[in-house]
Amino acid sequence: MAGSTTPNEFDSPQLMTVTQAVCVAEELVSNFYKLSDSQLRQLNYDIKSASQLSPQEIVDDHFAQIVRYRAQKKDSVLGTDSKDYYLICLQDHAILDAVSRFKQLQLYPFMLYIVCHELIHIVRFRQFLQHFHVPSQERQIEEIRVHHVTREILRKSCTDDMDPVLDFYGKWQEAFDQMHEIVDDIDNEE
Numbered sequence: 806m807a808g809s810t811t812p813n814e815f816d817s818p819q820l821m822t823v824t825q826a827v828c829v830a831e832e833l834v835s836n837f838y839k840l841s842d843s844q845l846r847q848l849n850y851d852i853k854s855a856s857q858l859s860p861q862e863i864v865d866d867h868f869a870q871i872v873r874y875r876a877q878k879k880d881s882v883l884g885t886d887s888k889d890y891y892l893i894c895l896q897d898h899a900i901l902d903a904v905s906r907f908k909q910l911q912l913y914p915f916m917l918y919i920v921c922h923e924l925i926h927i928v929r930f931r932q933f934l935q936h937f938h939v940p941s942q943e944r945q946i947e948e949i950r951v952h953h954v955t956r957e958i959l960r961k962s963c964t965d966d967m968d969p970v971l972d973f974y975g976k977w978q979e980a981f982d983q984m985h986e987i988v989d990d991i992d993n994e995e
């Protein structure tokens with residue numbers, strides 16, 4: 806129901822909830838994969854919400870998307886000199902819309918699910934368990950795997966109000982996230 810229009814961005818109390826969920830999600834995922842602090846840093850990612858996103862990082866119909874940024878030296882022929890980092894782009898509008906439509910969904914456990922899920926993707930990319938670019942069928946299989954691991958981590962997390970979130974994803978397994986890549990040319994920079 807579209808009674809009042811859903812806001813496009815998290816307000817400050819919501820942003821505090823999101824930040825808290827991000828911290829806990831990082832801890833849960835790094836514990837699950839037994840990542841040390843330095844391994845966690847080497848994942849080389851960042852998480853941003855709507856107010857920090859550029860138009861091309863905003864998508865409809867997804868709660869988050871991962872953009873892989875590749876910084877490549879202009880004179881590099883082989884492409885071996887590229888560094889990449891992953892940006893998890895939270896789609897505030899889609900998240901707030903779901904929270905307003907599905908009353909049983911609370912923002913904190915919902916964000917915990919979303920961020921854990923995206924972090925698991927990134928760990929799997931970094932550990933070469935999954936390539937970033939794959940045919941859509943393979944991507945769907947990967948999505949199912951990642952949802953499965955997310956559930957496993959969160960079921961054990963004893964988070965309040967997590968069951969409705971797991972139910973939601975049980976029914977909405979097709980809620981795949983979007984991924985795309987932006988290549989930035991940078992001048993030589995050691």
Ligand SMILES: [Zn+2]
Pocket residue numbers: 922926948951981982
């Ligand atoms: Zn996913």
